[in-house]
Amino acid sequence: MAKDKQPKVVVITGAGAGIGRATARCFGADGDKIALLARGEEELEGAAAEIEAAGGTALIVPTDISDPDAVEEAADEVERKLGPIDVWVSNAMTTIFGFFDDIEPDEFRRATDVTYHGAVWSVRSALRRMKSRDRGTIVLVGSAMAYQGIPLQSPYCGAKHAIKGFFDSVRCELRNEGSKVHLTMVQLPGHNTPQFNHGRSKMPHHPQPVAPVYQPEVAARAIHFAAGHRRRQIYVGVPTYYTVLGSKFAPWPAELYLAKTAVSGQQTEGPPDAQNREGNLMDPPPGDPGAHGPFDEKAHDRSVAWFATRHRWALGGAALAGALGAGLAGRLRR
Numbered sequence: 311m312a313k314d315k316q317p318k319v320v321v322i323t324g325a326g327a328g329i330g331r332a333t334a335r336c337f338g339a340d341g342d343k344i345a346l347l348a349r350g351e352e353e354l355e356g357a358a359a360e361i362e363a364a365g366g367t368a369l370i371v372p373t374d375i376s377d378p379d380a381v382e383e384a385a386d387e388v389e390r391k392l393g394p395i396d397v398w399v400s401n402a403m404t405t406i407f408g409f410f411d412d413i414e415p416d417e418f419r420r421a422t423d424v425t426y427h428g429a430v431w432s433v434r435s436a437l438r439r440m441k442s443r444d445r446g447t448i449v450l451v452g453s454a455m456a457y458q459g460i461p462l463q464s465p466y467c468g469a470k471h472a473i474k475g476f477f478d479s480v481r482c483e484l485r486n487e488g489s490k491v492h493l494t495m496v497q498l499p500g501h502n503t504p505q506f507n508h509g510r511s512k513m514p515h516h517p518q519p520v521a522p523v524y525q526p527e528v529a530a531r532a533i534h535f536a537a538g539h540r541r542r543q544i545y546v547g548v549p550t551y552y553t554v555l556g557s558k559f560a561p562w563p564a565e566l567y568l569a570k571t572a573v574s575g576q577q578t579e580g581p582p583d584a585q586n587r588e589g590n591l592m593d594p595p596p597g598d599p600g601a602h603g604p605f606d607e608k609a610h611d612r613s614v615a616w617f618a619t620r621h622r623w624a625l626g627g628a629a630l631a632g633a634l635g636a637g638l639a640g641r642l643r644r
Contacts, residue, residue: 324402326353328503332530338366350594375428408512421465504599510589515577
């Protein structure tokens with residue numbers, strides 16, 4: 311961190327594992343003060359140790375993100391102990407892997423409360439503080455499945471679709487008010503996170519992300535970038551681009567393709583772990599799962615599409631210069 315740079319106060323929900331954990335490390339490397347919100351205290355302690363090792367300051371705030379009062383109390387604690395919140399990253403999620411007919415109402419409701427309502431309560435608490443100061447950034451962690459639902463993940467897909475509609479609405483309201491608070495959304499492909507070990511499963515085989523798979527650090531770098539740049543949305547990974555485009559321009563072929571490939575494509579050949587039967591839907595599992603899931607050998611640690619997104623102006627300028635150069639060379643030859 312540059313000596314003249316003031317550390318930011320950053321709140322990350324779902325910070326104990328997976329993408330939230332990797333994102334916390336990114337901000338920790340900046341020397342920021344990071345509030346870690348999740349239910350599992352062991353995983354929060356592991357995340358805090360990594361942030362401190364990276365050079366940041368960590369505050370553990372055990373929170374059930376589906377409870378609006380708990381989120382509000384957590385925000386109060388963060389500002390009391392760390393100072394005014396500069397960045398809020400809404401990342402917490404949970405889900406059930408299985409066909410819709412096999413999912414009970416209380417399971418569907420719980421997944422929706424954590425994944426969708428957790429994002430809503432996060433934005434609510436963040437805006438209550440940021441709007442009065444007329445500054446701050448809220449990053450909603452989305453998914454390509456906010457545009458195209460897939461089989462076996464109806465609770466998660468429904469929640470991400472809902473977050474996208476909520477995001478559009480609140481951005482319009484902020485514009486109407488002339489607010490300088492920035493709301494952005496990062497749309498992600500499948501990542502190698504512990505979600506596939508601690509997500510409740512009703513499938514005969516162990517859950518896995520739809521290929522191609524990326525390491526959580528790829529998502530973390532995009533979220534970190536989004537917090538410092540006023541982009542409306544950021545797409546990460548080629549799969550996100552073709553999912554978004556397919557849902558807009560070829561919804562029937564996309565649906566048929568997913569119907570044929572995505573059920574088997576989301577299951578390994580082996581049986582699920584016993585832990586998957588209950589998962590973390592109602593209660594956090596014991597232990598510290600870290601950021602990575604069980605698919606390191608399949609996961610990419612770089613994304614060409616993300617590089618192009620980040621450097622779009624430079625690449626566009628280079629392409630324009632190349633086109634002008636080719637045109638000039640053609641004229642000279644003639």
